[in-house]
Amino acid sequence: DVKVTQSSRYLVKRTGEKVFLECVQDMDHENMFWYRQDPGLGLRLIYFSYDVKMKEKGDIPEGYSVSREKKERFSLILESASTNQTSMYxxxxxxxxxxxxxQFFGPGTRLTVL
Amino acid sequence: DQQVKQNSPSLSVQEGRISILNCDYTNSMFDYFLWYKKYPAEGPTFLISISSIKDKNEDGRFTVFLNKSAKHLSLHIVPSQPGDSAVYFCAASAYSNDYKLSFGAGTTVTVRA
Structure with a gap:
């Protein structure tokens, strides 16, 4: 059964903390994406990657960075978490x-920034 | 500025009846349209898609209709079943934008027994 897995289902962090969200896929896909989902706004693209070590900004990249060192793994980094980054990722x-x-989606990470 | 709009946040329908979900878009460069379904605490799953060269695509109980001149598409679910209760997202992509998906805000469908 093909899968996209995310490291945490729920996460609570404090303002200013550095936050890592991990994503792993087992389908040997070249493309990987990070979205955030907010009520009334749907899914908005933060960053995407078409290949290892390659990254492109999406529609709302501010406050985020990403890393793709291996084909199956794509990490989203919040350099200094803020309350307006509370969302479903x-x-x-x-x-x-x-x-x-x-696109095949993972189950999501519900991040709360206090 | 959202290029894909789902103007109905919610829809309630009787089991066995037809559910019609609507989606409008503004970017005439979109050439693929997709519908995703999302249950609470799960990621979205692909439901059905349509290319801009077609005006209808059918898969079992699900049919998507595309009206390019009106920049409008709709998803019909017939007959509606309790398991169809979920949030439905309309999405669109364009070759000119590397086929990145633009999503609507979603419509929550509730199927009443």
Whole structure:
């Protein structure tokens, strides 16, 4: 059964802390993505990667960075967490190519920043 | 500025009846459209997609209709079942944007027994 796994389902951090969210996929997908989901806003793309060591900014990259050292792993980093980064974070992966390729999502990490 | 809009935050439907979810978009460069379904505490799962060269795609109980001139698509679920109660997201992508997905805000569907 193919999977995208995320390191934590729930996380509580304090303002100013450095936060790491890990994502691992076992489908040998080239593409990986980080989104945040907020009520009334849907899913918004933070960063994505089309290959190892490659990263591109999405629509809302401010306050975030990413790392992709291995094909199966894509990490999202909050350098200094703030309360407005309280959200549901979703990782996804997909094959390269046409727009019809579906993205496979992990279960999400509910992050609360106090 | 959201390029994909789902103007109905929620929909309630009787079991066995048709559910119709609507989605509008503003970017004429979009050439693929997808619907995802999300249960609480789970990640979204792919449901059905349609290319811009088609106007209809059907998969079992799910049919997506695309009206390019109106920049509008809809998802029909017939018949609706209790397990269809979830949040449905409309998404779109464009070759010119490396096929990154733009998502709508979602519609919460509740199927009443």
């Amino acid at each position: 979703l990782c996804a992966s997909s094959l390269p190519g046409t727009g019809g390729n579906e």
